[in-house]
Amino acid sequence: MKVTLFIPCFVDLFYPQVGAAMVRILEKLGHQVVCPEGPACCGQPAFNTGYWDESREVAIKMLEALNEAEVVVIASGSCGAMLKVFYPELFAGTPYEAQARELAPKCYEFSAFLVNKLGVTDLGARFPHKVTFHDGCHGLRELKNKRPPRELLARVQGLELIEMGEAETCCGFGGTFSAKFPMISTAMGEVKCASALDTGAEYIVSCDSSCLMHLQGLIDRQRKPLKAIHLAEILCPP
Amino acid sequence: MNTPAVQFKQDASRLSADVRHRRIIQTAMGNYEKARDQRKADFQNWEGARQLAADTKWEAIAHLDRHIEQFVQNLEARGTKVHWASTAQQARDAVLAILRDKQAKVIVKSKAMTSEEIHLNEAIEQDGYEVVESDLGEFIVQLREEPPYHIVFPAMHLTRDEIKDVFQRKLHDAPSSDPEELTMVARRVLREKYLEADVGITGANFAIAETGMLSITENEGNARLTAALPRTMITLVGIEKVLPRLEDLALFLPMLSAMGTGQTLTCYNTLYGGPRQPGEPDGPEEYHVVLLDNQRTALLADPEQRDSLRCIRCGACLNVCPIFRNVGGHTYGTTYCGPIGAVITPNLRGLDEWKHLSYASSLCGACTETCPVKINLHHHLLQNRRNSTRYKPSWWQKLAFKAFAPIANKPGLWSLVTRLGRFGQKFHGLVRGGRLDPAYAWTKTRDLPPIARQSFREWWRTRA
Numbered sequence: 001m002k003v004t005l006f007i008p009c010f011v012d013l014f015y016p017q018v019g020a021a022m023v024r025i026l027e028k029l030g031h032q033v034v035c036p037e038g039p040a041c042c043g044q045p046a047f048n049t050g051y052w053d054e055s056r057e058v059a060i061k062m063l064e065a066l067n068e069a070e071v072v073v074i075a076s077g078s079c080g081a082m083l084k085v086f087y088p089e090l091f092a093g094t095p096y097e098a099q100a101r102e103l104a105p106k107c108y109e110f111s112a113f114l115v116n117k118l119g120v121t122d123l124g125a126r127f128p129h130k131v132t133f134h135d136g137c138h139g140l141r142e143l144k145n146k147r148p149p150r151e152l153l154a155r156v157q158g159l160e161l162i163e164m165g166e167a168e169t170c171c172g173f174g175g176t177f178s179a180k181f182p183m184i185s186t187a188m189g190e191v192k193c194a195s196a197l198d199t200g201a202e203y204i205v206s207c208d209s210s211c212l213m214h215l216q217g218l219i220d221r222q223r224k225p226l227k228a229i230h231l232a233e234i235l236c237p238p
Numbered sequence: 239m240n241t242p243a244v245q246f247k248q249d250a251s252r253l254s255a256d257v258r259h260r261r262i263i264q265t266a267m268g269n270y271e272k273a274r275d276q277r278k279a280d281f282q283n284w285e286g287a288r289q290l291a292a293d294t295k296w297e298a299i300a301h302l303d304r305h306i307e308q309f310v311q312n313l314e315a316r317g318t319k320v321h322w323a324s325t326a327q328q329a330r331d332a333v334l335a336i337l338r339d340k341q342a343k344v345i346v347k348s349k350a351m352t353s354e355e356i357h358l359n360e361a362i363e364q365d366g367y368e369v370v371e372s373d374l375g376e377f378i379v380q381l382r383e384e385p386p387y388h389i390v391f392p393a394m395h396l397t398r399d400e401i402k403d404v405f406q407r408k409l410h411d412a413p414s415s416d417p418e419e420l421t422m423v424a425r426r427v428l429r430e431k432y433l434e435a436d437v438g439i440t441g442a443n444f445a446i447a448e449t450g451m452l453s454i455t456e457n458e459g460n461a462r463l464t465a466a467l468p469r470t471m472i473t474l475v476g477i478e479k480v481l482p483r484l485e486d487l488a489l490f491l492p493m494l495s496a497m498g499t500g501q502t503l504t505c506y507n508t509l510y511g512g513p514r515q516p517g518e519p520d521g522p523e524e525y526h527v528v529l530l531d532n533q534r535t536a537l538l539a540d541p542e543q544r545d546s547l548r549c550i551r552c553g554a555c556l557n558v559c560p561i562f563r564n565v566g567g568h569t570y571g572t573t574y575c576g577p578i579g580a581v582i583t584p585n586l587r588g589l590d591e592w593k594h595l596s597y598a599s600s601l602c603g604a605c606t607e608t609c610p611v612k613i614n615l616h617h618h619l620l621q622n623r624r625n626s627t628r629y630k631p632s633w634w635q636k637l638a639f640k641a642f643a644p645i646a647n648k649p650g651l652w653s654l655v656t657r658l659g660r661f662g663q664k665f666h667g668l669v670r671g672g673r674l675d676p677a678y679a680w681t682k683t684r685d686l687p688p689i690a691r692q693s694f695r696e697w698w699r700t701r702a
Contacts, residue, residue: 007694007695007698009646011694012656012693012694012695013656013659013689013690013693014687014688014689014690015687015690015694016690016692016693016694016696016697017690019694019697019698020694020697023698035694035695035698037649037695038646038647038648038649038652039646039647039652040645040646040649040652040695041642041646043646045639045642046639046642046643047620048601048620048623049597049623049627049635049639050620050623050624050625050626050627051627051631051635051636051639052624052627054636054639054640054642054643055639057640057643057647058642058643058646058647061646061647089617137600137601137602137603137604138603141602141603141604141606141607142603168604169560169602169604170560170600170602170604172560172600173600174599174600174601174602175600175601177597177598177599177600177601178600178679178680179679179680180597180598180679181247181250181597181598182679182680182682182683183250183251183254183255183683184250184251184254184561184564184565184598185600186254186683186684187254187255187260187564188560188561188564188600189684191260191264191560191563191564213687214684216685216687217680217684217685217686217687218683218684220684220685221683221684221685
């Protein structure tokens with residue numbers, strides 16, 4: 001299958017290894033991977049801040065770039081939700097509405113693509129550590145993506161998944177929210193980290209690098225014995 | 239005086255760092271969640287019940303004109319006097335006119351968020367009457383001279399010692415901090431007030447169009463005493479509380495208690511249909527119902543957000559909201575807090591002054607997921623944000639997003655900005671975490687990862 005992989009801006013800049021792991025996994029499974037050069041962003045920051053006109057300037061480019069795609073895999077639950085759920089709302093009543101609606105069913109978050117579309121759960125990975133899983137809100141509630149990442153983790157050799165009490169509670173990132181209300185965002189992250197630490201896990205795993213950037217930032221500042229890691233990095237070690 | 243936005247930011251920053259407050263709320267909400275989940279499991283088909291509740295409320299709201307008229311006709315047929323209030327001022331005036339007419343001195347009141355919304359207690363006290371809250375939680379916050387902290391649990395932020403302190407200070411009677419003993423103190427005080435009171439004021443949970451009845455659900459029996467003992471009863475109710483049929487309560491009463499408090503049913507569920515009828519031994523001699531609009535019809539006119547009028551004020555969205563759980567109810571600075579408050583307050587009280595509530599959300603969607611009447615809460619927050627930028631954009635944000643678009647769209651520019659960022663971050667260490675740091679909002683409490691030596695797109699180009 002020809003898979004169009006969209007690597008969002010912050011993964012591109014801060015976590016290129018996550019994107020590279022996805023490319024390797026998809027190629028190992030025998031698929032042809034293409035990564036459009038532009039645009040680098042789905043337009044979510046402007047959309048969430050209320051600037052829908054400015055968001056559309058980026059999102060239109062995205063629609064054009066993905067127009068011919070057979071399937072689109074998105075390296076983030078949040079950006080995935082933007083393309084799949086929010087584009088139809090963003091473009092409602094515009095000439096691009098039909099195109100946005102056509103794109104939606106072709107979009108998959110990475111773990112959902114592996115499990116739901118390809119039916120793959122065992123990638124032969126090994127990761128002998130205790131981990132806990134953080135459900136990114138957009139992946140969980142907009143994309144209903146509770147099961148796929150857990151099915152993938154269950155097949156990783158040596159890995160022990162311990163669910164935390166606050167698995168489904170927001171980590172506090174929330175895009176521009178994290179800078180507009182940093183103290184609330186930080187408090188939410190602290191609640192999350194405390195819940196993860198309670199499990200005794202060494203790693204907090206997620207399908208969203210944005211949540212992980214926020215959590216790792218807190219963990220490093222507060223010197224907690226915990227590491228944030230993206231699911232793809234576990235499934236395909238460098 | 240601070241604007242609501244400045245006040246919110248200050249209080250939110252203070253309370254979200256308050257670990258003691260955080261622990262009190264998290265513990266209470268953890269207990270609530272366990273009970274709520276058990277009650278939800280009692281339903282044969284919870285999702286089906288939600289859909290039915292949403293549809294029923296939708297029907298009630300879509301034909302609000304008809305339902306309200308039917309409701310009023312039925313009430314008036316049994317001798318209830320109905321007052322229509324378009325604004326908070328009109329509702330206050332209607333209540334005060336009744337108090338003057340009855341030459342009232344003491345008024346007892348059961349819990350009513352609509353009365354908080356129109357600041358009824360302040361108006362009553364300003365006119366020289368004494369008004370006493372009879373719900374235990376409301377009684378406590380009234381003694382502390384603060385508004386309710388939560389729309390269902392008004393005093394949930396207080397420890398038993400804090401309650402003992404305020405009883406000691408205001409009632410000079412607090413034998414210990416034992417909850418049962420404190421409750422007995424409140425009961426002694428309140429029983430006297432019920433006997434003294436000339437007028438009882440209540441809110442209502444549902445207004446039944448078919449029969450012209452008001453449904454009040456409670457746990458302490460205080461609303462019953464408030465309604466039954468004084469000679470005059472007043473019920474203040476928002477027009478969106480209407481339900482078409484009596485049988486709708488068979489769904490809404492258990493649903494409200496399951497989501498509100500985690501109970502199968504609240505202890506007392508009463509229907510009030512009018513003043514004492516000939517041959518009846520008890521009930522108020524006069525019954526007044528004040529119907530409150532106060533911008534609800536403006537919300538009804540908004541096709542995107544009119545579903546927020548389906549709200550049954552169960553408080554479930556507050557309970558699951560990580561923002562509410564960290565900043566608490568008082569921080570919102572308005573009657574309706576939590577997600578539903580962040581959705582409706584900008585619509586009821588003015589977008590420009592209250593839009594910050596819609597921005598103070600990570601858009602996690604836990605509220606929408608839990609709402610028993612399926613209000614699309616977090617999407618409405620996005621719509622409020624969009625509406626506020628149309629109405630009054632922040633020029634620097636607009637400029638920033640305008641400038642960002644070509645950078646994101648043109649690979650050459652993106653690659654240039656990537657390299658510039660990588661160069662710039664070499665100097666970040668000089669200001670990192672300080673006030674001069676352009677990323678201070680982030681770096682004050684969190685580390686920022688460096689831009690990678692080779693970005694994904696740079697790596698991808700090397701493979702081609």
